[in-house]
Amino acid sequence: MTDTLQAALSPRTRPATPGPLSASRTFGWRAMLKIKHVPQQLLDVTAVPIMFTLLFTFLFGGALAGSTSAYAQFAIPGILVQTVVFITMYTGVAINTDISKGVFDRFRSLAVWRPSLILGGLSADLARYTFAGAIVFVLGVALGFRPESAPGVVAAMALLLLFALCLTTIWIIFGLVMQTPEGVMNAAMMILFPLVFTTNIWVSESTMPGWLQAVVKVNPVTRVVIAVRELMDGTVNAGNIGWALLSCVAVAAIFAPITMLLYNRKLRS
Amino acid sequence: MPLDTPLAIEASGLEKSFAATRAVCGVDLSVRTGTVYGFLGPNGAGKTTTIRMLATLLIPDGGTASVLGYDVVREADEVRRRVSLTGQYASVDEQLTGRENLVLIGRLLGLRRGEAKARADELLDAFDFTAAAGRQVETYSGGMRRRLDIAGSIVVTPDLMFLDEPTTGLDPRSRSQVWDIIRALVAQGTTVLLTTQYLDEADQLADRIAVIDRGTVIAEGTSAELKSSVGQGVLHVRLVDAQQRELGQQVLARTLGADVHLESEPTALTASVTDPERVSRALTELSRSDVGIAEFALGQPSLDEVFFALTGHAAEEATDDETDFDQEDAA
Numbered sequence: 001m002t003d004t005l006q007a008a009l010s011p012r013t014r015p016a017t018p019g020p021l022s023a024s025r026t027f028g029w030r031a032m033l034k035i036k037h038v039p040q041q042l043l044d045v046t047a048v049p050i051m052f053t054l055l056f057t058f059l060f061g062g063a064l065a066g067s068t069s070a071y072a073q074f075a076i077p078g079i080l081v082q083t084v085v086f087i088t089m090y091t092g093v094a095i096n097t098d099i100s101k102g103v104f105d106r107f108r109s110l111a112v113w114r115p116s117l118i119l120g121g122l123s124a125d126l127a128r129y130t131f132a133g134a135i136v137f138v139l140g141v142a143l144g145f146r147p148e149s150a151p152g153v154v155a156a157m158a159l160l161l162l163f164a165l166c167l168t169t170i171w172i173i174f175g176l177v178m179q180t181p182e183g184v185m186n187a188a189m190m191i192l193f194p195l196v197f198t199t200n201i202w203v204s205e206s207t208m209p210g211w212l213q214a215v216v217k218v219n220p221v222t223r224v225v226i227a228v229r230e231l232m233d234g235t236v237n238a239g240n241i242g243w244a245l246l247s248c249v250a251v252a253a254i255f256a257p258i259t260m261l262l263y264n265r266k267l268r269s
Numbered sequence: 270m271p272l273d274t275p276l277a278i279e280a281s282g283l284e285k286s287f288a289a290t291r292a293v294c295g296v297d298l299s300v301r302t303g304t305v306y307g308f309l310g311p312n313g314a315g316k317t318t319t320i321r322m323l324a325t326l327l328i329p330d331g332g333t334a335s336v337l338g339y340d341v342v343r344e345a346d347e348v349r350r351r352v353s354l355t356g357q358y359a360s361v362d363e364q365l366t367g368r369e370n371l372v373l374i375g376r377l378l379g380l381r382r383g384e385a386k387a388r389a390d391e392l393l394d395a396f397d398f399t400a401a402a403g404r405q406v407e408t409y410s411g412g413m414r415r416r417l418d419i420a421g422s423i424v425v426t427p428d429l430m431f432l433d434e435p436t437t438g439l440d441p442r443s444r445s446q447v448w449d450i451i452r453a454l455v456a457q458g459t460t461v462l463l464t465t466q467y468l469d470e471a472d473q474l475a476d477r478i479a480v481i482d483r484g485t486v487i488a489e490g491t492s493a494e495l496k497s498s499v500g501q502g503v504l505h506v507r508l509v510d511a512q513q514r515e516l517g518q519q520v521l522a523r524t525l526g527a528d529v530h531l532e533s534e535p536t537a538l539t540a541s542v543t544d545p546e547r548v549s550r551a552l553t554e555l556s557r558s559d560v561g562i563a564e565f566a567l568g569q570p571s572l573d574e575v576f577f578a579l580t581g582h583a584a585e586e587a588t589d590d591e592t593d594f595d596q597e598d599a600a
Contacts, residue, residue: 005450008395009457014425015379017350026376034364037405106360106421109324110377111349268328268345 020113027120031094035124041090045132049083053136056202057143064203069144076140077229078201081160083136084129085196085221088164089188091125092171096184099176099266108267118172118263122165129164133157148234156231159244163224166248169255176262201225220247275338277302277429277460278323282332285318292318294484295332300462300477305455307475308464309576315484316464317357317433323462324354324431337428353422354431359414360421363407367398367417370406374421385424392420396450412443419450430454432463436470448474468576482580495575502542503568504551509561511535517560524551536563 018026035041056079061071095118098104107117137145137153147153170191174184198215205216216222227244230236278300285293293315300306308316321327323336325345333340339347354360361370368389375385393402396416406414415435422430432451436444451474455461465471471478472492480488480495488495504525508517514536521529521540525547529540542548548567555562 004395005453006457008391009423009426009453012426014350015384017346018377018379022379023377026373029376030362030365030369030373033369037364037366101363102356102358102360103362104360105326105354105356105358106374107377108326109349109352109354109360110374111346112377268326 017111018113020116023112023116024119024123027117028123029120031121031124032127034094035128042128042131044090045083045087045128046135048086049079049132049136050139052082053079053139053143060202072140072143072145075202076136076143076145077156077232078199078225079140080133080136080156081163081221081225081228082196082201083132084160084164085167086192087128087132088125088167089171089174089185089192090128091121091168092173092175092184092188093181094121095172095175096178096181100180114264114267115260122168125168126161126165129161130157133160147232149232152231152234152236156228159227159231159241159248160224163220163244163248163251166252166256169252169259172259173255173262176259176266195219195221199225220251223247275302276300277304278306278334278336278462280319280323280332280334283319283322283329283334284331285315285322285327285329291484293322293329296481296484296486298334298479298486300460302460303455303458304476305451305461305463305474307471307478308462308481309466309468309471309478310464310481311466314481316481319481320354320431320433320462320464324352325349326354351428352431353427355415355418355422355433355435357433357437359411359418361406361414361418364405366403366405367409367413368393368402370417371421371424375424378425380424388424392424396420410443412439412446415439415443415447416450419447423454426454426457427459429460429462432461434464434466437466480576480579488575488579496569498575498578502545504540504542504548505564505566505568506538506540506552506555506562507534507564508536508538509563513560514538516558517555520554520558520560521551524554542567 053076056075057068057072061068061075065071065074098107098117171184171188174187178184178187198212199219199222200216201221205213205222208216223240223243224247226240230240276299278298280296280298283293283296283298284291296315296319298306298319308319310316318327322329323334323341325341325348328342333342335341336348337351339351341348362373365373371389371392372385375388376382380388390402393399396419398413398417398420401409401413406417409417419432419435435451436447439447448470451461451463461474463470463474475492477489477491478495479486488498490498504521506517506521508514514531517538518529518531521538525540525542527540527543529538531537532539545567552562552565
């Protein structure tokens with residue numbers, strides 16, 4: 001081993017440090033490799049939404065809307081939002097796993113552009129969100145969901161991805177602060193369940209008591225669901241799109257600065 | 270090593286606390302380029318914290334340090350470009366394969382895709398990884414992980430390498446492999462700062478050693494200098510007859526000119542030796558006085574004894590329940 005070792009160690013020139021884009025792409029490549037090596041990740045992302053979709057449309061569809069397909073027409077855009085919103089927490093889990101294993105030390109001892117680890121991870125997350133969204137959409141169509149506008153579907157998905165990225169900033173904070181990946185997941189669930197269920201995803205808020213209607217109306221997820229529904233139905237109301245975008249911006253404006261602060265502190269304490 | 274070689278590491282008064290714990294309290298350090306410097310101390314002594322400050326992972330609370338001429342706080346990226354760190358816990362991605370780990374590091378260091386792949390294959394070959402290269406790291410043994418981690422640290426050969434307890438928890442074979450790698454690195458011109466809890470490791474590899482305990486450097490020098498600070502050696506004598514021990518003690522004390530200790534075993538005597546020449550005379554004097562010698566031995570003091578002499582406690586003893594790493598995590 002010694003000869004090849006000596007040869008492998010022979011001094012060579014130091015390459016220039018990669019730029020922000022190159023470093024982010026490398027981290028994105030790493031995150032995609034993880035999907036390849038641990039395909040269970042995708043199972044988590046797809047099995048639960050499939051179950052939810054089938055359960056609600058078949059079990060409650062008749063009672064809530066008269067038929068499975070009629071309920072699918074109402075509920076699928078919301079289920080799409082719910083699906084993607086739930087899996088945003090895995091970003092926080094991934095960051096926490098990197099930190100609790102030693103590999104984070106390797107990354108921060110390199111002279112790469114600091115946010116590239118997060119941005120690279122997000123690029124793979126977008127692929128994951130799109131994949132999960134596509135599964136729900138196809139299943140929905142099979143159950144009788146008929147979107148009215150193809151460009152509307154694309155726009156709705158784009159809006160949903162934007163919202164998902166903004167939400168991610170919250171889970172990254174959890175990932176930086178909590179001790180274990182399980183802790184991140186539990187804490188995220190505590191927030192995600194009320195966040196996703198106090199909305200108009202499953203039933204119209206008009207059926208709820210007044211105080212709950214008020215809660216549902218200020219929930220940013222509700223705002224996104226309304227916009228996604230309208231975009232897919234082709235009944236776009238500029239005001240509701242504006243509310244949805246404002247919800248994205250509000251979430252990001254509150255949490256992104258905290259995320260960056262904690263991240264920079266974690267890089268060097 | 271010529272004395273006028275420039276310093277690779279220069280630190281003065283480094284301090285770092287985590288919550289209520291003062292992990293490092295005023296460490297001064299100068300390491301010459303091209304040498305191996307050993308940081309020796311028990312768990313919780315502040316070794317890891319010091320190395321992490323020098324490797325720009327922690328900002329010192331006080332003091333200054335420059336590595337390869339760059340300030341570790343103000344010019345951290347310049348330092349990072351030139352050094353690499355192999356941590357106490359192998360810093361590799363367990364879900365990726367060995368090859369993917371090395372390609373990843375190569376890309377992050379600025380190699381082009383093809384270059385990174387070629388370099389990964391070259392290193393995998395040199396480190397005997399060929400068969401395991403395509404397997405996920407989570408299937409690797411501790412020794413393989415550590416070797417992969419070191420391979421990752423030399424994807425671009427660094428000017429200075431930090432090795433934090435590179436052989437802790439390794440079996441003897443992996444340990445000697447890691448030693449070979451370190452020696453090869455040094456032969457090629459890389460400066461190495463390594464921490465260890467193992468006295469023989471510091472003795473084997475390091476040109477100079479700093480003994481660190483409770484956050485301060487309590488002794489510094491070459492292995493030989495540290496040993497001579499507790500005497501040239503130790504003479505152990507076991508007598509035939511326990512009755513003669515007092516007489517033996519007097520004779521030895523007179524001829525060696527040193528204190529002679531009575532061991533708990535009733536026939537045993539030990540004395541520290543400043544001049545080995547006197548030992549043969551002392552032994553001759555003993556038989557001339559009709560003191561029967563059953564056994565004698567002249568030993569170099571081990572670094573264990575050095576550590577004990579310097580700190581008053583054995584090297585294995587942890588000064589804190591937590592390791593450096595845990596303390597930092599809690600902060």
